[in-house]
Amino acid sequence: METPFAKAKRSAMKSEFDPKALTTLxxxxxxxxxxxxxxxxLKSGLDHQALRRLLAGQRPNIVTCILLADHFGISPNDFLKLAGWPTMKVFDVEISSEENLPAEAIEVARDIAKIKDPMTRKAITEAIRTLLTKYFE
Structure with missing residues (x-):
């Protein structure tokens, strides 16, 4: 059985936070x-001091992670993981109708989902979109 979010959050609060990966991102x-x-x-809806504290090594709260992810167009779970928080099921990306997609598309999507670094994942996704755009021209 999956650990309830509230319990995982309390556990994360007690764990040590390594800010390096999040500040680099x-x-x-x-x-x-x-x-x-x-x-x-400002574009994220945050006080600029929130970002300064993050860069100084302070763990951002969950809402800050979600707002930043929304602003930068990446999965909130990526920010949450890097900040040492548990991920949230509501942000998990699932293919809702796999039966309508070719098997190759599903395999590619699953392979991309395995890439841990959000910047690399985003770059690969953009490269695939560029190839598809050229193909359909």
Whole structure:
């Protein structure tokens, strides 16, 4: 049986947080979008000090992770994992109608989902979309 979210959250609060991966991701996303901390915070609906605290090594709260993920267009579960929080089922990506998709598409989607680094996953997805756009021209 799966651990209830509230229990997993309490457990995560007691665990040590390593900010390196999350701060690296945030800096890469800011650089990729050519945004300042203040711009990203405002567009995310956050106080810019929230991002400064994150970069200083403080664990962001769950809502901050979700708002940042929404702003940057990546899965909230990626931010939650990197911040040491449990993931949320509501953000799990599932193929709702596999029977309507070719087997090859399902295999590719599953392979992409295995990629741990969200930046790499995003880059590969964009490359596939570029190839498909060229194919359908």
């Amino acid at each position: 945030l800096m890469n996303l800011l650089k990729e979008r050519n945004e300042s901390l203040r711009e990203a915070a």
